[in-house]
Amino acid sequence: MTRRPVDTGDPDRLYTITGGRSRADDAFDLVTLIVSESAPTSGMQSEHTRILDLCRHPTAVVEVAAEMRLPITVVRILLGDLLAMGRITARHPPAPRSLAALPDSALLKEVLHGLRNL
């Protein structure tokens, strides 16, 4: 595959995007689906605008990161901002009942069904 450059070479730029923050909101799993709740407004940080555009349909955190060519941590920070502003909602994956617990069989059955129908 063609590897797209991820914007990791310039820490200063990433620092600017996140306003100096490096700790991300762990509430956003890689596969948490993000949905925009409003259109971007003028004067918004360009990365926030881009996310709101991308997430007009549900879009996983990892897809947002790939599309924006930004590291996951940076995207999580930006998503945390938008969530706090009420601009997005997050559809979280099912939480495991405990560490090392298996997903329930009903869910797995649905996954199997989906795969067999591919």
Add this chain to the structure above:
Amino acid sequence: MGSAISETPETSDLPSLRTPLSDAAETGLKIVVVGGFGVGKTTLVRSVSEIRPLNTEEVMTQAGVGVDETRQVAAKTTTTVAFDFGRISLNTRMVLYLFGAPGQERFWFLWDRLFSGTLGAVVLVDTRRMDESWYAIDRLEHHRTPFVVAVNRFDDEPDRYSLDEIRQALALPAHVPLVDCDARVRSSGKDVLITLVDHLYELAMAQEMTP
């Protein structure tokens, strides 16, 4: 595959003809494909994905992460882990993400952060370099992540090992499913995923039956 280190930037800034998910999509799930360099992880992801595989990175630039905790130094370390992923819409509500992840040592301390909550894992094996799979298998067992092992058969294999021989070479317990595959072929990739989810289903049923 074999192109994992090609750094050719693709400068197309088109919104990559993204195929959006259904608006009803609410549940994201993940399966991780682990394996050594060039074993065909991306090929497998591509063959079953509904989107062209995308690539992203996680960068950790924090003091005292993983191994560094034991060193008692406040040195800032930066670790970058790149991975590819693809997507399969299972139905209008559920979407499965497949992650191709490197098997190398430096990757595993990010496992909890990136791949906790994964349904399970596929260890993709190249019989010419089986030793590269040992570490991955060991780590998955350590993380108690259920997995299956798929042998990506390459045409130019000098000696074709049987699955029994491979099971022995990997010291793989009898309860771990082991299958052949051709990562380039969609139906074959799909069968590997079905093998994994079947395995998970049986484990879950057994767990649910146990009071």
